[in-house]
Amino acid sequence: MPIKLIAVDMDGTFLNNQQDYDRRWFQELYPQLQAQGIKFVVASGNQYYQLRSFFPEIASQLAFVAENGAYVVEAEEEVFCGELAAETIQEVLAELANYAEVHTLICGKNSAYVQDGEDPTFIQHASRYYHRLTTVANLRDLPEDTLFKFALSTTVANVEPLIASLSAKFAGRITPVSSGHGDVDLIIPGIHKANGLKRLQAHWQIADEEVAAFGDSGNDLEMLQHAGFSYAMANAQPAVKASAKTIIASNQEQGVLQQIEKILAETNQEHIPS
Incomplete structure (x- = not known):
């Protein structure tokens, strides 16, 4: 099945060790994702307000599975908010x-x-x-x-x-x-990144098999196990590498952007008339 949703962890995954990413490259890829109807979701243990700051031009368009799934926002509208007793x-x-x-x-x-x-x-x-x-x-x-x-x-x-x-x-x-x-x-038990993705998928009518997820740490395991396409970074923890279907280049090598470029190329190839 074609990929319709790409979910990326941030630290150690989308971001390099300097807490940044190749912004020019992503700015080239993001309109292509939009053109192909592929949703881009930021799925991180970090705070929503911090995550927004990495995408100042398009934060209002994006969906965020923040705080490890406890707070889910799409296009600045709250989708879910968990609560501890x-x-x-x-x-x-x-x-x-x-x-x-x-x-x-x-x-x-x-x-x-x-x-x-x-x-x-x-x-x-x-x-x-x-x-x-x-x-x-x-x-x-x-x-x-x-x-x-x-x-x-x-x-x-x-x-x-x-x-x-x-x-x-x-x-x-x-x-x-x-x-x-x-x-x-x-x-909160059961409130993890995969749970947040499921809520967005239900809204967008996207199947699990159409989800691609990227991660490097223990809080990514449920998300990687949930996604039809799962990618662990070369720098990922051993348990994460064992859980993912594919191991890609490290966060320092912009492995996520490399893989997104491949996904877009494959999607474009599928759309070329035979």
Whole structure:
């Protein structure tokens, strides 16, 4: 089946290690995607407001599966917004207090929140991914908002033990996933990138077999398993490479744009009369 939807993770996938992409090349490819009726979806663990900033000229046209699927927006219209139970939030905060090496954000529709007194290096790191970041006196007492995700930062070596510990403690209530570089997201069970794509597919009447997905980290696994065409970056985590149907060039080599160009060429070839 032809590809009708392309979903790209950002960090480590669409973006290079300098947090950018070949904008001129993409500006050449995007009108071709539009002409072929192929939807372009940004699917990331990052905040919607940060993701928009990468596409200033066309953000109002795009669909975003942000916050690992907890917040889905199409053409600036909200499609879905998840919500963590208040009781779960308090229980998770109590548990995280036992991990001195873990830094914590709570993510909501209006903003992400960090506690006053957090490590300034962590706050600086977080502000790159959360353009709306509010400092509060206590994470247990936040402004009114719809809260849907925890974003944790720890050492790379501590990621797997942390995921195992929190998975055992909160089975069925939160799902810990790796988002690369020592970061771990705690998401609502079943509310992941694939779930966000399904909501957009239903709106656009696009089958799973017509979806192409690109990723590199643990929070991309459901999306890659869901898509008819799945691509792991050369720099992807081993589990991601094992899950994808195809391994392509790295994020540093603009592997996503290379593959989109191939997809467009194949689509154009299909449309040439025999």
